Amino acid sequence: MALPPYYSNLGPFRELFLTGQPILTYHHVGKRPRGARLKGLYVSPRLFARQLVELLAAGFSMPPFQQIAAGLPCPPRPVFLTFDDGFRDVFDHALPVLRRGDCHSIVFLLSDLLGRSNEWQQRAGDRVELLMDAAQVREWLAAGHEIGSHSRTHPRLTQLAPEAAREEITASKKALEDRFGRLVAHFCYPYGDWNDRVRELVIEAGYTTACTTEPGINTAATDRFALRRVTARYRSRNWKNLWTALWRGWKTP
Helix, strand or coil: CECCCCECCCHHHHHHHCCCECEEEECEECCCCCCCCCHHHEECHHHHHHHHHHHHHCCCECCCHHHHCCCCCCCCCECEEEEEECEHHHHHHHHHHHHHHCCCCEEEECHHHCCCECHHHHCCCCCCCEECCHHHHHHHHHCCCEEEECCCCCCCHHHCCHHHHHHHHHHHHHHHHHHHCCCCCEEECHHHCCCHHHHHHHHHHCCCEEECCCCCCECCCCCCCCECCEEECCCCCCHHHHHHHHCCECCCC
């Protein structure tokens, strides 16, 4: 099935979403600022709200992320919502929309960077973007949403020595659990960078799932430590790229 490589509206994905357990991934929910290098990471609040309304109107639900773990039943037509990095604009703009729609979601946090900024992106020349602080994370939790770990500092885990990778994975879980008094059972590989060694470290740390950036739909047979996701973003105005994407085959598990 040929599909766009990103999610902007339900139309091209409707039938595929009915075949399993899709996960949508977001980074920013806010106006794309001038000077942003990673433009595709931004979804406007208006588009985000429209995407959720469209899913709900089509009979899809946004259940708690924990239900995708092995052994937990999912409701009919689930779509799981994830937010990577814990950007403050998600708290500012996504949380009110989620509340109105009675939708559940999870944010993957960087334990050492709470209340700070996107230092890993700034080193690559990107603009400064703020991250949620502890008080905002507590409000996020109080609203019924979940938190997971995205490591301590957002490194490429496959490029670290084993002990350094273990520290990023294990210490982030403990730090978040100690700070917020909640079990942190879900991990998200920074940059989608993982291999068998990193996967084993995640399992060793006590997580029950891990998200990749590999596109596709999850089924009961999908490795829970290699969950596939569909990236949500604005509709491209580059028609050449869009036409190429429409002809590119997408493999589902």
